[in-house]
Structures are given as structure tokens and as C-alpha cells.
Amino acid sequence: MNKVINVTTIRDVAKDANVSVATVSRVMNDNGYVNPETREKVKETIARLNYQPNSVARSLYKKESKTIGIMVPDIMNPYFPELVRGVEDYLIEKGFTTILCNTDEDPEKERLYLDVMKQRYVDGAIIVSNTLKRDLIDEYDMPIVALDRSIHENVPTFMVDNTVGAEQATQHLIDIGCKRIAHVRGPEHVENATARYEGYYKIMQQTNGFQEHCVVQGDFDQKQSAKAVKQLLQEQPEIDGIFAGNDIMALGALKGAESLGIKVPQELAIIGFDGIDLSSMTIPELSTMSQPIYEMSTQAADALMSLISGQTADETEHIYQPTLEWRQSTDRIRKEDN
Amino acid sequence: MNKVINVTTIRDVAKDANVSVATVSRVMNDNGYVNPETREKVKETIARLNYQPNSVARSLYKKESKTIGIMVPDIMNPYFPELVRGVEDYLIEKGFTTILCNTDEDPEKERLYLDVMKQRYVDGAIIVSNTLKRDLIDEYDMPIVALDRSIHENVPTFMVDNTVGAEQATQHLIDIGCKRIAHVRGPEHVENATARYEGYYKIMQQTNGFQEHCVVQGDFDQKQSAKAVKQLLQEQPEIDGIFAGNDIMALGALKGAESLGIKVPQELAIIGFDGIDLSSMTIPELSTMSQPIYEMSTQAADALMSLISGQTADETEHIYQPTLEWRQSTDRIRKEDN
DNA sequence: CTGAAAGCGCTAACAG
DNA sequence: CTGTTAGCGCTTTCAG
Numbered sequence: 001m002n003k004v005i006n007v008t009t010i011r012d013v014a015k016d017a018n019v020s021v022a023t024v025s026r027v028m029n030d031n032g033y034v035n036p037e038t039r040e041k042v043k044e045t046i047a048r049l050n051y052q053p054n055s056v057a058r059s060l061y062k063k064e065s066k067t068i069g070i071m072v073p074d075i076m077n078p079y080f081p082e083l084v085r086g087v088e089d090y091l092i093e094k095g096f097t098t099i100l101c102n103t104d105e106d107p108e109k110e111r112l113y114l115d116v117m118k119q120r121y122v123d124g125a126i127i128v129s130n131t132l133k134r135d136l137i138d139e140y141d142m143p144i145v146a147l148d149r150s151i152h153e154n155v156p157t158f159m160v161d162n163t164v165g166a167e168q169a170t171q172h173l174i175d176i177g178c179k180r181i182a183h184v185r186g187p188e189h190v191e192n193a194t195a196r197y198e199g200y201y202k203i204m205q206q207t208n209g210f211q212e213h214c215v216v217q218g219d220f221d222q223k224q225s226a227k228a229v230k231q232l233l234q235e236q237p238e239i240d241g242i243f244a245g246n247d248i249m250a251l252g253a254l255k256g257a258e259s260l261g262i263k264v265p266q267e268l269a270i271i272g273f274d275g276i277d278l279s280s281m282t283i284p285e286l287s288t289m290s291q292p293i294y295e296m297s298t299q300a301a302d303a304l305m306s307l308i309s310g311q312t313a314d315e316t317e318h319i320y321q322p323t324l325e326w327r328q329s330t331d332r333i334r335k336e337d338n
Numbered sequence: 339m340n341k342v343i344n345v346t347t348i349r350d351v352a353k354d355a356n357v358s359v360a361t362v363s364r365v366m367n368d369n370g371y372v373n374p375e376t377r378e379k380v381k382e383t384i385a386r387l388n389y390q391p392n393s394v395a396r397s398l399y400k401k402e403s404k405t406i407g408i409m410v411p412d413i414m415n416p417y418f419p420e421l422v423r424g425v426e427d428y429l430i431e432k433g434f435t436t437i438l439c440n441t442d443e444d445p446e447k448e449r450l451y452l453d454v455m456k457q458r459y460v461d462g463a464i465i466v467s468n469t470l471k472r473d474l475i476d477e478y479d480m481p482i483v484a485l486d487r488s489i490h491e492n493v494p495t496f497m498v499d500n501t502v503g504a505e506q507a508t509q510h511l512i513d514i515g516c517k518r519i520a521h522v523r524g525p526e527h528v529e530n531a532t533a534r535y536e537g538y539y540k541i542m543q544q545t546n547g548f549q550e551h552c553v554v555q556g557d558f559d560q561k562q563s564a565k566a567v568k569q570l571l572q573e574q575p576e577i578d579g580i581f582a583g584n585d586i587m588a589l590g591a592l593k594g595a596e597s598l599g600i601k602v603p604q605e606l607a608i609i610g611f612d613g614i615d616l617s618s619m620t621i622p623e624l625s626t627m628s629q630p631i632y633e634m635s636t637q638a639a640d641a642l643m644s645l646i647s648g649q650t651a652d653e654t655e656h657i658y659q660p661t662l663e664w665r666q667s668t669d670r671i672r673k674e675d676n
Numbered sequence: 677c678t679g680a681a682a683g684c685g686c687t688a689a690c691a692g
Numbered sequence: 693c694t695g696t697t698a699g700c701g702c703t704t705t706c707a708g
Contacts, residue, residue, distance in 0.1 A: 007456075009684095009685055009686085010685065010686060010687095011685080011686095019694075019695085020694065020695045020696075021685090021686075021687090021695090021696095022687080022688080022694070022695060022696080022697095023693090023694060023695080024686095025686065025687060025688085026687095026693095026694085028686095029687085031687090031688095032688090032693085032694095033693050033694085034693070034694085035693055035694085038693085038694085052453060052456065052457050053457065053685085053686075054398075054457060054459075054684090054685050054686070055454075055457040055458045055459075055686095056394060056397045056398045056403065056457075056458060056459050056684085056685075056686090057398055057684070057685030057686040057687090057700090058685080058686055058687075059394045059686095059700090060392075060394045060395055060398050060684085060685080060686075060700045060701065060702090061685085061686055061687050061688085061699080061700045062686090062687075062700085063700075065394065067437075074423070075413070075419045075422055075423050075426075076419045076420055076423050076615070078416065078419075078616075080419075081413045081414045081416075081418075081419050082414055084413055084438065085412070085413050085414050085440060088413075088438055088440055089440070092450075097437055097454055097458070098437065098438050099405075099435055099436065099437055099438075100422065100426055100436050100437075100438045102423060102426055102427070112430075115390060116393075116435055118345075118390065119390050119391065119392060119393040119394075120393045120394060120435070121392075121394050222619055248619075251619050254621060255619075255621060258621050277414070278416075278616060278619075281560055281586075281589050281593075281616075281620075282619075282620060282621070283592060283593060283596050283620070283621060347700095347701055347702085348701065348702060348703095349701080349702095357678075357679085358678065358679045358680075359679090359680095359701090359702075359703090360678070360679060360680080360681095360703080360704080361677090361678060361679075362702095363702065363703055363704085364677095364678090364703095366702095367703080369703090369704095370677085370678095370704090371677050371678085372677070372678085373677055373678085376677085376678085391701085391702075392700090392701050392702070393702095394700085394701080394702090395684090395700070395701030395702040395703090396701080396702055396703075397684090397702095398684045398685065398686090398700085398701080398702075399683080399684045399701085399702055399703050399704085400684085400702090400703075401684075
């Protein structure tokens with residue numbers, strides 16, 4: 001029944017080099033005393049036989065797998081590939097392998113993947129989720145780091161300051177002279193969508209003459225956003241600035257405006273959030289609050305490594321500042337009137 | 339040294355149910371005779387103890403891991419997430435887990451990942467590559483399926499008919515009345531880029547009055563394409579149609595045209611290739627030869643499953659037809675003059 | 677129908 | 693410095 005592949009094992013090496021398997025293991029892992037001469041001999045044999053240790057056997061003994069899981073809602077959402085890439089790049093360097101888990105924000109799937117990970121001695125996980133609860137994670141008792149969205153106050157979290165970013169985006173629209181600013185927000189159940197909404201709301205409240213805020217639901221979806229924005233602009237043609245809760249919805253806003261013949265940025269300024277590659281590819285290019293996505297993800301991976309090697313997390317919240325990418329979609333001069 | 343996690347093992351179940359581990363194994367795997375009553379008792383115990391078998395131990399014995407690797411050049415390239423998602427979705431249903439490998443088309447990295455896979459008893463791989471050579475794969479002796487690009491005539495391949503797709507794209511530009519059609523091609527070393535070029539070339543040759551083809555290098559990169567197209571249009575303003583070798587380069591073409599104030603589609607029609615989500619998000623929306631990406635990838639995954647379960651591949655080449663998405667960037671009526 | 681026992685390939689005491 | 697040995701948790705003969 002077993003496969004007929006015949007790879008060389010530690011025993012083959014031991015026999016060939018006339019030593020015990022323990023010695024081979026010692027030179028492989030640079031661990032324990034080995035006579036320099038035997039060490040050389042063993043090394044030579046390993047090279048000659050092209051021996052590669054079997055990770056599965058090692059995992060079984062060590063109860064670890066040099067594997068981590070990365071859980072994202074959907075790799076097809078353009079924000080996540082960069083995140084995943086950052087994690088994968090960093091970890092392969094450390095000899096770790098990355099298992100991809102698409103959850104669709106479905107708690108069932110999250111649980112399924114957690115089970116799978118546990119059964120495989122996965123060493124830890126990097127998780128993007130707003131459905132996962134702390135007690136579930138406790139059940140699995142595995143090093144975990146949260147990315148993009150927080151999970152619980154004592155799991156290390158790497159995310160951007162959504163509220164401040166949103167404030168800056170809104171302020172930017174004001175700075176370039178917008179008088180009537182609307183917000184296209186993401187889903188209610190996604191915490192960062194709400195934080196961005198709050199940032200918008202705060203600036204609108206505290207700025208003279210901007211008490212009238214105006215929010216539509218874009219659901220983090222381009223088409224939904226296009227539809228909502230079109231309707232909004234029909235009802236309130238005086239709107240001259242839109243802050244979209246992410247870049248995808250900003251593209252939708254662009255389309256909504258275009259369908260009504262409204263010129264961006266002349267008649268309507270639009271700014272997004274995230275800074276995905278896509279945002280600089282459109283016409284006009286999209287202004288956006290850019291997240292240091294790659295950096296966040298490699299640092300999250302680094303933190304996970306520390307956790308796995310037994311260190312306790314130094315601080316649990318790592319908050320990054322998004323930066324304004326001022327591009328064509330908000331490219332106008334501040335009007336001096338007030 | 340071992341972790342202190344204390345999960346329940348098959349022994350715990352056996353003890354609790356007053357049977358041997360062999361019996362527990364039998365009921366778990368529905369394999370061999372077990373008295374219905376004992377079976378029930380064991381099942382109950384498994385459920386009560388929330389026992390989940392340890393995949394690593396099983397792998398060690400069976401020399402298989404219920405894991406496959408997916409190798410792509412770069413998950414950040416918008417074409418690949420959909421591919422990866424299709425594979426992952428299909429495989430998780432089958433109880434398989436997916437390891438992500440970003441190779442950057444670097445043979446070193448490809449080899450590294452292949453090593454990693456072998457050491458982990460990975461059961462097979464789905465590979466997008468044009469650098470991987472057959473003899474290297476043979477070395478690893480592992481079920482493999484090629485996606486998007488072929489590797490060797492006897493590894494099952496799932497890809498689109500690039501040449502025919504390119505012919506149709508070019509023909510489409512002719513059909514809508516373009517008189518002077520250029521092509522932005524992908525890298526020389528990527529076979530599908532060359533196939534698309536050939537499709538373009540063929541149509542240009544066989545159509546009356548179109549002997550003068552005109553090709554620039556876009557390198558599958560948006561910025562590079564924008565630059566090349568801009569220069570091209572400055573030198574040859576009579577060009578009124580562009581077939582770009584993929585959607586990303588088509589977006590670049592759009593930008594190149596825009597920077598010169600050239601109107602799309604009125605003065606210049608542009609068509610891309612791939613049909614990534616992005617292509618319908620732009621303004622104007624991009625006409626493109628759309629690939630059945632998700633379908634191809636699930637079927638590739640299915641083929642890999644067959645290979646793994648020991649069946650020999652029925653046919654090695656699975657060629658899909660791309661379909662024309664006629665959208666705004668080529669939206670004009672055929673002119674009747676000639 | 678069921679149990680005992682021999683591994684899968686590797687690591688880490690524990691004795692030399 | 694090196695070898696022997698006992699597992700890691702599971703599957704599968706091989707005898708009852």
C-alpha cells in the first residue's frame with residue numbers, strides 16, 4: 001500500500017557513514033558533541049546521498065511542523081494578496097511554509113481550518129477576521145496574531161489607525177475645498193469599516209459648516225458602491241466630495257459619477273482607503289489613504305515567530321499610520337472663499 | 339522540551355472505550371470488520387472526547403499528507419488569486435490543504451519549494467511556470483498538473499487557447515473597423531505571451547491591407563505598457579486599435595492614450611486578455627478575451643486528485659476557449675468604408 | 677470480529 | 693564523543 005518511492009533516510013546515511021543515526025541527527029541539527037572528523041564524514045555522506053530529512057517524522061516527535069496558517073476572508077479581494085505575500089516571503093526565509101485559508105468570513109470555515117491546523121501541528125496562525133471569538137481561539141491554544149482587524153485585546157494585532165486615516169481623508173477633502181462631503185462605508189459588521197466611518201463623522205462634526213454628514217452603504221463592493229453613489233448624486237447633486245471606505249468602493253464611486261457625466265475631480269473629488277496597486281492604475285488615478293500593507297504583514301509574521309519560539313508578546317497593539325496619496329481624483333486647488 | 343498541549347490520542351479513546359487502538363482505527367477509517375455495537379460505542383467515545391486524529395502521525399505511516407502545493411509566480415499579480423482560490427476551494431472539500439508558493443519565476447525558489455514539498459510528503463502540485471524543466475520534475479517524482487502554461491507534453495495541462503484567443507481579439511478590432519492595429523506583447527520567455535503575439539501576427543498577415551503589423555514590449559506590466567504605448571502613439575498617430583497581451587497592459591495602454599488626449603474607444607480601440615475582475619472596473623470598461631479562470635483551476639485540481647489516487651491521466655492537454663467580452667473600450671460601430 | 681505488535685523516520689535521553 | 697533505545701500517534705498485517 002505504501003508508495004514505492006524510495007528516498008534515503010537517516011538510517012541509510014548512518015549505515016553508509018558507519019555511524020549511528022543519533023550521530024547523523026546530531027550533525028544535521030548542529031546539536032551535541034560530534035568529533036570534527038566524523039562530522040565531516042557524515043556531511044559528505046549526506047551530500048553524496050542527497051539526503052533530506054523527513055519533516056513529517058520530525059514533526060511527529062517535536063509536535064511542531066514549521067508551518068503556519070494564514071486565514072483571510074478571500075484571496076480574490078485585492079487587498080489580501082499583498083498581505084499574504086508579505087507573510088509568505090518572510091516565513092519561507094525562516095524555513096516555514098504557509099497554508100492558505102479562505103474563510104469568506106464564515107465561522108464554520110474558520111473553525112474547520114482551525115481544526116485542520118491543529119491536526120497538523122501547525123505552529124501558529126495569522127488571522128484576518130471579525131467573526132472569530134476569543135474563546136474559540138483559546139480552545140485551540142495556538143500562537144495567533146491578528147492582522148488588519150483586531151480579535152481580542154490580548155492577541156497581538158497589526159493594523160492601521162483606521163479612524164485617524166479616515167479623519168485625514170475627510171480633512172483632505174475639506175482642504176481642497178469640498179463643501180458637501182459624503183461617505184461610502186463598508187459593512188456594519190466589519191470593525192474597520194465602522195472605525196473609518198467614525199473618523200469621517202468626527203471631522204464632519206467638528207468642522208464649521210459641515211454638520212450635515214451623509215453616508216451610504218457600499219458594502220466593500222464596487223458595484224454596490226457605484227449604485228449607491230449614483231443614487232446619492234442624483235438626489236444630492238451638491239455633493240462635491242466623497243470619501244470611500246476602501247479603494248474598491250472608490251472605484252465604484254468613480255463609475256457612479258461617470259454614469260451621470262460628473263467630472264472627477266473638477267466637480268467631484270473622490271478619495272479611497274487602502275492604497276492597493278489598483279488605485280494608481282485607474283483614470284483618473286485615485287487618491288487614497290495608503291496602508292503599509294507589506295510592512296505590516298512581515299512584522300506580523302515576525303511577531304508570530306517570536307510567539308512560536310516562546311517569547312511573550314511585548315505589546316499587543318501595533319498601529320500603523322496610513323499616508324495620504326494625493327493623486328488625480330482629488331487634484332484641485334483649494335478655493336479661497338469660505 | 340515537547341509542548342505541554344495534551345490532546346486526546348487514539349490510545350485515550352481506546353482505553354476509555356475498552357477496546358484496542360486497532361479497533362478505534364478501524365471505525366475511524368471505516369475499514370475492516372467491527373461489531374456494530376462496538377462501533378457505536380467507539381463512535382460515542384470519539385464524540386464525547388472530541389477526538390481528532392493526528393494527521394502527522396497518519397502521514398508518517400502512509401507517506402502522504404493530504405496536502406498539495408500551488409506554485410504561482412506572484413500572488414500579487416491579479417490573475418493568480420482567482421486561480422489559487424479555485425484550487426483551494428476545490429481541495430478543501432476533498433480534505434486537502436493548500437500550501438502557497440510564490441516563485442517569482444525563479445528556478446531557485448521553484449527548486450526550494452519542491453524540496454520542501456517532498457520533505458513533507460506533499461501529495462502533488464499544481465504549477466504555473468515556464469522555467470520548470472521536465473527532468474527536474476522527474477527528480478521529484480510527484481503528481482503534477484500544469485496550469486496556465488504548459489511544462490511538458492506529458493504533464494496534464496489546463497490552459498486557454500492563447501493563439502486562437504489572440505486571433506479573435508485581433509479580428510474583433512478589425513470587425514469594429516480598426517485600420518491600423520498594434521500589439522503590446524508580454525515577455526519573450528513566457529510562452530503564452532508569444533502565443534498571443536502569434537495569433538495577432540497571423541490575423542494581420544492574412545487580412546487584406548493589414549500587412550503592417552506593429553509590436554511593442556509591455557512586459558506584462560502596466561507602467562511599462564503605458565510608456566511603450568505612449569511612445570508608439572506619438573510615432574504612429576494613425577494607430578486606431580491596440581491588442582494588449584493581458585489586461586494589466588491594456589490598462590497601461592489606456593493610460594498611455596489618455597496622456598496624449600486620445601479618446602478611447604472613439605479614436606483608439608483597446609482590447610485586453612484574461613478577463614480579470616479589474617477589467618470591468620475601469621473607465622472605460624475594458625474589452626477583453628476572458629478566460630474561464632475559476633473553472634480551469636478547479637478542473638486542474640480535480641485532475642490532480644485523480645493522479646494522486648493512482649489513475650493515469652486520460653488526456654494531457656485541456657484547452658479552453660476564451661470568450662470575447664465586448665465592453666466600452668472597443669465600443670464602436672463598424673465603419674462601412676474600406 | 678478483535679488485539680498485539682511492528683513499524684513510518686526522526687529526536688533525545690541515557691549509558692557508555 | 694558516540695551508540696542504544698524508547699517513543700511521537702497512527703495503520704496494518706497477523707494471529708487468534
